[in-house]
Amino acid sequence: MPELRNFTLNFGPQHPAAHGVLRMVLELDGEVVMRADPHIGLLHRATEKLAENKTWIQSVPYMDRLDYMSMMCNEHAYCMAIERLLNVEVPIRAQYIRVMFDEITRILNHLLWIGCHGLDVGAMTMVLYAFREREDLVDAYEAVSGARMHAAYYRPGGVYRDLPDRMAQYKESKWKSAAQIKPFNDVRSGSLLDFLDDFVSRFPKLLDEYETLLTDNRIWKQRLVNVGIVSPERALQRGFTGPMLRGSGVAWDLRKKQPYEVYDRVDFDIPVGVTGDSYDRYLVRMEEMRQSNRIVKQCIDWLRQNPGPVMSDNHKVAPPDREAMKSNMEELIHHFKLCAEGMHVPEGEVYSAVEHPKGEFGIYVISDGANKPYRLKIRPPGYVHLSAMDEMVRGHMLADVVTIIGSQDVVFGEIDR
Amino acid sequence: MFATLEALSQNLQKHLGDRVKSLKVALGEVTIEVDAADYLTVMQTLHDEPELCFEELIDLCGVDYWSYGNVRREGRRFAAVSHLLSISRNWRLRVRCFAPDDDFPSLPSVTSVWNSVNWFEREAFDLFGIVFPGHEDLRRILTDYGFIGHPFRKDFPVSGYVEMRYDPEQQRVIYQPVTIEPREITPRIVREATYGNVDNA
Numbered sequence: 001m002p003e004l005r006n007f008t009l010n011f012g013p014q015h016p017a018a019h020g021v022l023r024m025v026l027e028l029d030g031e032v033v034m035r036a037d038p039h040i041g042l043l044h045r046a047t048e049k050l051a052e053n054k055t056w057i058q059s060v061p062y063m064d065r066l067d068y069m070s071m072m073c074n075e076h077a078y079c080m081a082i083e084r085l086l087n088v089e090v091p092i093r094a095q096y097i098r099v100m101f102d103e104i105t106r107i108l109n110h111l112l113w114i115g116c117h118g119l120d121v122g123a124m125t126m127v128l129y130a131f132r133e134r135e136d137l138v139d140a141y142e143a144v145s146g147a148r149m150h151a152a153y154y155r156p157g158g159v160y161r162d163l164p165d166r167m168a169q170y171k172e173s174k175w176k177s178a179a180q181i182k183p184f185n186d187v188r189s190g191s192l193l194d195f196l197d198d199f200v201s202r203f204p205k206l207l208d209e210y211e212t213l214l215t216d217n218r219i220w221k222q223r224l225v226n227v228g229i230v231s232p233e234r235a236l237q238r239g240f241t242g243p244m245l246r247g248s249g250v251a252w253d254l255r256k257k258q259p260y261e262v263y264d265r266v267d268f269d270i271p272v273g274v275t276g277d278s279y280d281r282y283l284v285r286m287e288e289m290r291q292s293n294r295i296v297k298q299c300i301d302w303l304r305q306n307p308g309p310v311m312s313d314n315h316k317v318a319p320p321d322r323e324a325m326k327s328n329m330e331e332l333i334h335h336f337k338l339c340a341e342g343m344h345v346p347e348g349e350v351y352s353a354v355e356h357p358k359g360e361f362g363i364y365v366i367s368d369g370a371n372k373p374y375r376l377k378i379r380p381p382g383y384v385h386l387s388a389m390d391e392m393v394r395g396h397m398l399a400d401v402v403t404i405i406g407s408q409d410v411v412f413g414e415i416d417r
Numbered sequence: 418m419f420a421t422l423e424a425l426s427q428n429l430q431k432h433l434g435d436r437v438k439s440l441k442v443a444l445g446e447v448t449i450e451v452d453a454a455d456y457l458t459v460m461q462t463l464h465d466e467p468e469l470c471f472e473e474l475i476d477l478c479g480v481d482y483w484s485y486g487n488v489r490r491e492g493r494r495f496a497a498v499s500h501l502l503s504i505s506r507n508w509r510l511r512v513r514c515f516a517p518d519d520d521f522p523s524l525p526s527v528t529s530v531w532n533s534v535n536w537f538e539r540e541a542f543d544l545f546g547i548v549f550p551g552h553e554d555l556r557r558i559l560t561d562y563g564f565i566g567h568p569f570r571k572d573f574p575v576s577g578y579v580e581m582r583y584d585p586e587q588q589r590v591i592y593q594p595v596t597i598e599p600r601e602i603t604p605r606i607v608r609e610a611t612y613g614n615v616d617n618a
Contacts, residue, residue: 041559046568046575053575055603084444236472236504239533252504344608347486350444351500351511353475362476364500368486370607379476379500387536416559 006034009398013042017120017402020412024389024401031397036390040383043416051376055342056082056156059376064150066378067414070109071141072101073356074414075154080260081352081363082156085345088317093308094158095261100299101144101153102261102354103292104196107203108137109357109409110285110292114210117282117406121223123214133206136199143167143192156343157312163303165191193300200297207289215283224279228392228404231276238388241381242359243288244408247273247281254355266298278407285409288357317343342371351379358382358409380414422447425508428468433459448511456514457525463501463510464530471501471510474531477538479545480513483571487607495522495547499534516547526551544569574599 007028012018021042027035047066051059063074076098083090090098111130118126138148143164145151153160167188170181187198214220230240235248245252253270255263271287273280312318315334324331347369353362359381366375385408392408393401422442429437429449436455441448451459463471477499482490493515501510516522526549527534538549539558546567549555557564566573576597584591 041557041561044559049569049575053601053605058603237532239473239475239531241473241475250504257507340603341606342603344606348443349448349511351446351476351509360475362500364476364478364498366480368607370487370605371603372605374485375478375480377476377478377498383536384533387533 011401013039017405019116019405019410021416022386022405022410022412026393026398026401028398033393033396033398033401036393036401038386038389040386040412041416043412045417047417048376048378051373053372055371056345056373057338057342059373060155061150061152064152065413066380066417067109067356067358067361067382067411068149069112069411069413070105070357071149071151072098072105072153073354073361075152076102077352077354077356077361077363079154079156080354081350081365082345084350084352085348085365085367086156086317086343088157088312088314090158090261090312091309092262093162093303093306094310096299096302096306097159097163097310098154099261099263099266100196100296100303101141103295103299104137104140106292106357107289107296108134110289111137113285113357113406113409114214114282117409118214120402120406121220123217123220125213126210129206129210129213133199133203136195139167139188140192140196140199143195155311155318157314157318158310160311162310163192167192167195193304196296197300200293200300203293204290207286207293211286215286221279223399223403224282224407225277226275227278227396227400228407229275229277230388230392234391235276238391239384240359240388241384242356243281243284244359244381244385246271247284248276249273254353254360258353260352260354266295268292268295278403281407344369344371345373353379356381358411358414359385361414378414378417380417382408382410382412382415386410386415421506421508425469425506425510428466429510432462432466432469446509446511448513450513450515453514453517453524457527457530460499460512460527460530463512470503470506472504473502474499474527474534474537475502475509476500477527477534477541479541479547479569481545481569481571487605493517494519495545497524497541497547499527521548522546523548523550525549528552543567546570 009026009028011024011026013021013023023039025037026033047062060075063078064071066074111134115127115130141151142148145153169188170184172178172181188195230248232248232250235245249272251270251272256270268291271284273284319335319338320331325335345367347367349366351362351364353360361381362379364377365373368374392404425447426440436451436459437449438452439450463469477497480496480498481494483494495516496513499512514524516524526538538552539555541547542555543557543559544567576595576599578595579592580595581590581592
């Protein structure tokens with residue numbers, strides 16, 4: 001009888017199902033995975049080291065580029081850390097705007113996730129539907145910040161500016177006739193809040209459409225049910241957070257348990273899985289999108305009725321407005337000091353965490369009183385989930401590895417930092 | 418909020434006793450410092466004791482206190498800082514432990530207590546050179562294959578020592594000494610404690 005040996009397979013880093021630059025060395029016995037060794041760091045940019053050499057405010061755009069699929073949530077954790085060190089109060093309207101955009105970001109992230117996960121597993125259509133809806137939401141990003149992805153919209157002390165009264169319009173071109181662009185421009189004729197209001201009224205129906213495609217789909221269930229089961233005990237032991245933990249049946253959500261901003265004033269539910277397999281995680285994320293939609297709706301209603309400042313008026317932290325700066329000596333000095341030297345954050349250390357679409361995203365900063373952080377540590381949720389990869393894929397087929405990567409929702413911007 | 422911090426501090430003192438070298442409550446967070454000799458047993462107690470019940474290790478990171486406050490620091494340099502979370506009690510804790518030897522920083526691994534720490538310890542080893550005896554698989558994780566040095570130490574330059582480029586003559590990718598001139602646009606300034614005080618604004 002010939003000697004049988006395990007087969008070692010290199011998966012990635014340029015594999016389309018590797019979600020970026022994951023390289024995995026898989027040890028196979030036939031088609032069964034015996035061991036998986038993820039090699040990460042191919043996208044390592046040393047964000048933490050760079051942040052130590054930049055002023056506090058200059059690092060905000062770096063945060064967008066961590067998890068580049070949920071940009072504003074990353075900024076949120078960073079800004080909250082600075083605000084807690086400085087003990088700065090954020091205006092209530094800015095808090096509502098932040099919550100609204102956190103939830104928009106969650107929908108954005110989950111839409112991309114369902115699209116790519118579908119693509120990996122064989123449901124090609126999903127990505128087209130998901131990107132149709134993402135288009136509207138990145139338009140909302142663009143309307144407030146001018147950028148469709150890397151917004152840098154949250155700033156220490158509030159948000160960069162108030163919500164705009166009008167949206168950008170489509171123009172007629174030789175590819176799109178006036179009749180074609182009319183429906184797009186009709187929903188964009190009012191303010192950003194009108195546009196989002198229209199979106200949240202349409203979105204639950206669209207989610208139902210996705211579910212008719214996937215939830216009872218036989219192929220989808222064959223690929224997902226009982227794949228990558230994690231028990232609640234193992235999930236805690238492996239440090240899971242977010243949908244990965246809730247999929248295993250642990251009802252833990254920072255928005256409920258340790259509420260920040262105005263999450264204690266909005267009404268929403270936390271979906272929890274039962275078996276802890278990939279299919280439960282899928283269901284949890286789908287339900288999260290519905291709940292996010294509810295939160296966005298409540299924020300829109302509140303924001304319509306309550307105008308007010310969106311940035312702290314403390315000029316040690318936030319720059320003064322242009323008009324005051326041109327007419328007032330003190331304002332000019334504040335602006336100059338803020339832009340030349342940056343703010344000084346008192347000595348201390350703080351860990352601030354937000355319920356990021358992927359799990360608990362935390363920023364740990366140590367300040368020694370300088371105009372730059374002494375040490376910044378990013379706690380990426382995907383890094384912890386990926387470290388459990390070996391445990392989750394052991395004993396599964398090679399094709400299930402792709403399902404499990406998809407259900408972990410990994411993005412390499414945050415994992416490699 | 419304040420009551421839970423108070424309860425946590427009391428439980429910590431009750432179960433850890435004098436193994437806690439310092440206990441600080443600041444900005445709504447509890448921080449304890451422990452000696453390297455007690456580190457593993459303290460972590461085990463924090464995980465097992467039902468009155469503390471830290472089921473999850475959220476984060477572990479290395480810190481290099483070499484140039485803290487813009488002055489060369491006396492005393493120990495490297496520390497591992499972990500953030501723990503209790504799901505059932507809904508509280509958090511920060512544990513700091515300094516490595517006794519600066520030339521060969523080493524701390525016991527806590528992978529047996531929380532499996533999630535595995536990659537965090539690899540990262541601290543990779544970036545700071547802190548060694549964790551007891552860790553089964555202490556390889557580099559974030560830096561390149563064959564990287565030399567520990568890039569997050571404060572004496573490691575931001576631009577690094579080597580750069581990589583394609584060499585058309587040898588027709589392969591080569592490493593060469595870095596050609597970037599280091600520059601600092603905004604210098605690092607530490608001012609007196611009341612300088613940036615937002616209460617003065």
